[in-house]
Amino acid sequence: MHVLLLKEPRDEESAPDPYMKELESHGHKATLIPVLSFKFVSLNTFSDKLFQPEKHGGLIFTSPRAVEAVKMCLDMGGRREEWNKSIKDKWNSKSIYVVGKATAALVQSLGLKPLGEDTGTADVLSRLIIEREDTDIPPLFFPCGSIKREVLPTALRENGVPLETLTVYQTAEHPDLEKNLKNYFTEQGTPASIAFFSPSGVKFCLEAVRRLSGDQLNEIKFAAIGPTTRDAMAAEGLCVSCTAEKPTAEHLAAAIATALQ
Template sequence: MKKVVLFKSESEDYEQAFLKYKYSTVFVEPLQFELMRSGELADSLLREYSGLVLTSPRAVEAVAKCWDPTRFAIWNSRKVYTVGDASSHKIKLLLGLDARGVSSGNAENLANTIVRENPANSKFLFPCGNLRSETLPTILESSHISIDALTVYETKENDNLKEDLMKVNDLHRPCCMVFFSPSGCEYIHRQLQTFSNRLTELPHFAIGNSTACKIENLGIEVAGVAAKPKADSLVESIHKYFMSVQAT
């Protein structure tokens, strides 16, 4: 059974999706997060906004930290946008709200969905991380939709990343590596330069286009990109690659 390294937190959904294609998985979390500015976020949630934009599970967790269903009942009738199943699930579980834009796939598509569904002069609250992309705010503002970005968590390199990478290199023989964020790519690439390893020669796959661009910017070829940011799409991309290699 081929083994795949997934640079993300452990996920039963991903593990099961890969098992269907007879791949085993090794999870390595390259990032760690620190929530911040809960008081300021709570105050912002009481202001007049057309809606809320939450583009990562961490942003949802930051909102959940200060969430009070009674105090913030106004959000039951306001729009909440997100991208991806993981964030959507957390919004429902932790906030009790239904999210739109789940299947948009990336920030650009999500921004276009928001523009399409809301009039000019709408105003959105955007709790986000310190490494956020400017894609979504730029598209919204160009369509005269204002967005208040509030940094509510900080992304850092996992303190154990080098040790975890060395363990994977010494104990496993993976067939490829999968990257889930531009920042994760950078931290992993930097650590792999610090010790002799076989990992750098493996095919590199990305969960989405922004992550793929980061891999390419590091001078590494991208073997494949998931058509959608979902486990099944990712496995299909990897399986298709190895089937084509096997056929040549």
């Protein structure tokens, strides 16, 4: 059956997307349409902060994009050597928190040791941080996107854990989203299942999906990568058929395969 994935492609363009691969192993034909585009901002400020680990109690990464911004800072200033020689070790003497395996893998590629890759959501990660950190540490540093949710900052603030945030990328709708969706529905018809990967994806795609699927909307099995996305879908009145137990390709593919049986 046809499954439409409304998500970002793999960062390594050459490798097949793990979600597509997993769904194909269950016998389904998956198509990926990118939903978001990203513009990096404040990289000079970010770079300065990255090279002053002594001013912070640790790092928090909740998206692959924030880690990409680190790589850009290192390449932009030609500072990778300095990073590898001393700075990464100074950060590794503190806590480096992450949400999800994809972000954890990118953090490891910077030579950093991530904590919390199994947390899956910012809500669960914030509980881990509150358990581990004292309130008298220097602020944890959280590079984030322009439309981050306030779950993590609010939880830390309410529990007295100091936090400093910096917006390092802005999120917008992918310029070809409407056109790509239209082409997909024209060529493939209405898919058996559509998977959403973020509340922003729901916001940017849902109107077009409703319009293009018309009378067949209720026949689509809608899938969510996690509880935050599921709640955003439900708030828009969508009937969510399944939610991945963890935000991984294996868990999502298994959930969709079960829903489509």
